[in-house]
Amino acid sequence: MIDFFGRMVSQPLPIHLLVGGYLLIFVSVVHLAYMGLVLGSSLLALVFDFYEFTSPDRRWRKFARYLAELPLRSFWASVLLGLVPVLTAIALYQQILFPADPGPQWPPLPHQLTTKMMSVGLVLLVPGLLLLYFYKWSFKVRRTHFLTHFLSGLAGNGLALLAYLFIISGMALALDPERWPYLSQYWQSTYDMRAWIMYSFSQISRFLTFQVSAMAITGAAILWDFYRSDWKIEDDAGYVSLVRNFGAGLALANVMALPVMMYWNLITLQYINMSVQLYNLFLIGLLILLVVSIWLFKTITNPQRKGSVWPLLGLLVFLVVYNVGEAMARDQALLDYNNVLNAAAQTKLQTLQTANASATGGAGQEKPGGAQAGQQLYTDKGCSACHSVDGSRRIGPSWKGLYGHTVTVLANGKPETVTADDAYIKESILQPGAQVVQGFPNVMPAQQLSDAEITALIDYIKTLK
Amino acid sequence: MFKRFGTLLFYAYFGVFFLITLGLSSYFNAFHSTPPQPVPYPHVKHLQAGLQCLDCHQSANKGKYAGLPPLSFCMSCHQSVGTNLPGIKTLTEYWKTKKPVQWNRLHRIPDFVYFSHKRHVTAKTKNYPNGVPCQSCHGQVQNMPYPMRKSRSLSMGFCVGCHRQNNASLDCYTCHK
Incomplete structure (x- = not known):
């Protein structure tokens, strides 16, 4: 699985990281909202199903069946909203956590840990969803095979929940680079489950926040969907008010609990995730929750008021805010990591450009533009720090009138006289310590320049008479 | 009501x-x-130009503190280099008025923690045969633009995790003298 995703991604450019970040927000919002509804409504269906079994009441059975069917009306919608986003998210994380040059100071391969955890989640999610579909279907045989019916729902819900423990662990892992070295040590040597999943409070609070928001979304979705269907004809008033009050109450209770969960989440984030913007975003989230909770409260206290799509939309906007916050925390955590990736991308781009330049007739490009490009390199590469072009003395010798003149150099401590030709200048750039001009300190660091760049610099030096 | x-x-x-x-x-x-600094010093430019960490933080492998270079050290290059940049102008202003640059310190560990840079930079372990690289505690400074940012928490958990991984001493007295 990892190799599959590893082959899919390549050395990211800054634009890849940016687009990946935005896509990840979109995918998470759509997916987590849908799966929250699946988990929440199937759990409630199980509760009412069991409750009706112990104290028979037609209303509870009807409500349980309605809840079990609510998110699972279309199989392909489930695949599109439930399974495909996980695959996409794995690929996006693989891209964002791309392993640049793993040096000694580099945390070893975090992308492997994230991908592994999310892949395990995906593998658990598929049978979980299938079992939930079976549960929905088996309402027909509920009377004769209650145990099979009930246990399939329970197993499906449990599997899906477990899948999210893994998936959310994988997401939380990206926020905590400080822990990567230790986790990968566990991963490589001893298989330590505790370190692997329950590795921080940040991860646990994130998982519980997901469940609370799942319940809030379920309540709001009931309130919207129930009023969308033509309940007036077939349902009695008691059932209508039951569903309505239950949906609004469930949503309200969980909307009230969400700020508490968010605080837990906020205080367990690592130092390197935090920024002032994250707190500001938190304030926006609180405002949205306030509006939604007042709307729900008014629905409960006023029996004439009908359900509508607004609380659900409000919660979706809240999810967007929450996931933007998550992306900001991730960006903060990966700032170091991304700096390295960007530097690697620049090197890669330069090699590509040099290869392009030499492929498309180097002669035509270098001769006229050489001195121009050399002048650019003179400022870009920092040559100007030590070498003047007007004959004045800086840390290194001036380039004015250098080309073709004889210079006295110290090679291995002995003075020698050489002519400043192409070979001499090239050597002085690549191995500055080999021949040092007399009277100047041996302080120049070796430069990493391509042959084309060196030729351009020499062309530039030639023009400095 | x-x-x-x-x-x-x-x-x-x-x-x-x-x-x-x-x-x-x-x-x-x-x-x-991350606090703003009196002079917008970008690490990335200086390391790209070929400087190494120890060129400026000269006592990192010699003593407890890594140390900051004196202003005269900056001016040895910047009297002639990049004099038209606004940051260098600010720096020259400090130099002319003979005032030290008061940098805002980022990495500060509590008084009750004994920490020596020399001990870490010169340590030889299985994971770090050439000493602990600066980056493992200070982040990828060689790629860091202005402002310099603290990228590790430097909490006790962070220290102990690395000590455990490298078979360094876990005794309380090692750090809490």
Whole structure:
């Protein structure tokens, strides 16, 4: 699985990281909202199903069946909203956590840990969803095979929940680079489950926040969907008010609990995730929750008021805010990591450009533009720090009138006289310590320049008479 | 009556959270955010130009503190290099008025922790045969633009995790003298 995703991604450019970040927000919002509804409504269906079994009441059975069917009306919608986003998210994380040059100071391969955890989640999610579909279907045989019916729902819900423990662990892992070295040590040597999943409070609070928001979304979705269907004809008033009050109450209770969960989440984030913007975003989230909770409260206290799509939309906007916050925390955590990736991308781009330049007739490009490009390199590469072009003395010798003149150099401590030709200048750039001009300190660091760049610099030096 | 009272309760409930967030935010801003520096010094430019960490932080492998270079050290290059840049102009201003640059310190560990740079930079372990690289505690500074940022928490858990991985001493007395 990892190799599959590893082959899919390549050395990211800054634009890849940016687009990946935005896509990840979109995918998470759509997916987590849908799966929250699946988990929440199937759990409630199980509760009412069991409750009706112990104290028979037609209303509870009807409500349980309605809840079990609510998110699972279309199989392909489930695949599109439930399974495909996980695959996409794995690929996006693989891209964002791309392993640049793993040096000694580099945390070893975090992308492997994230991908592994999310892949395990995906593998658990598929049978979980299938079992939930079976549960929905088996309402027909509920009377004769209650145990099979009930246990399939329970197993499906449990599997899906477990899948999210893994998936959310994988997401939380990206926020905590400080822990990567230790986790990968566990991963490589001893298989330590505790370190692997329950590795921080940040991860646990994130998982519980997901469940609370799942319940809030379920309540709001009931309130919207129930009023969308033509309940007036077939349902009695008691059932209508039951569903309505239950949906609004469930949503309200969980909307009230969400700020508490968010605080837990906020205080367990690592130092390197935090920024002032994250707190500001938190304030926006609180405002949205306030509006939604007042709307729900008014629905409960006023029996004439009908359900509508607004609380659900409000919660979706809240999810967007929450996931933007998550992306900001991730960006903060990966700032170091991304700096390295960007530097690697620049090197890669330069090699590509040099290869392009030499492929498309180097002669035509270098001769006229050489001195121009050399002048650019003179400022870009920092040559100007030590070498003047007007004959004045800086840390290194001036380039004015250098080309073709004889210079006295110290090679291995002995003075020698050489002519400043192409070979001499090239050597002085690549191995500055080999021949040092007399009277100047041996302080120049070796430069990493391509042959084309060196030729351009020499062309530039030639023009400095 | 109840309806109005109930709505007020919601305002109060979320208002409390709102105030807490504002408080936390200003606390973070005052004590934990990346501070601005008197001179916008970009590490990435200097390391790209070929300088090494130890060229400026000269006592990192010699003593307890890594140390900052004196202003004269900066000026040895910057009397002639990049003199038209606004940051260098600020630096020259400090130099001319003979005032030291008061950098805002980022990496500070509590007084009760004994920490020596020399001991870490010159340590030889299985994972770090050439000494602990600066990056493992200070982040990828060679790629860091202005402002310099603290990228590891330097908490006790962070120290102990690395000590454990490298078979360094876990004795309390090692750090808490």
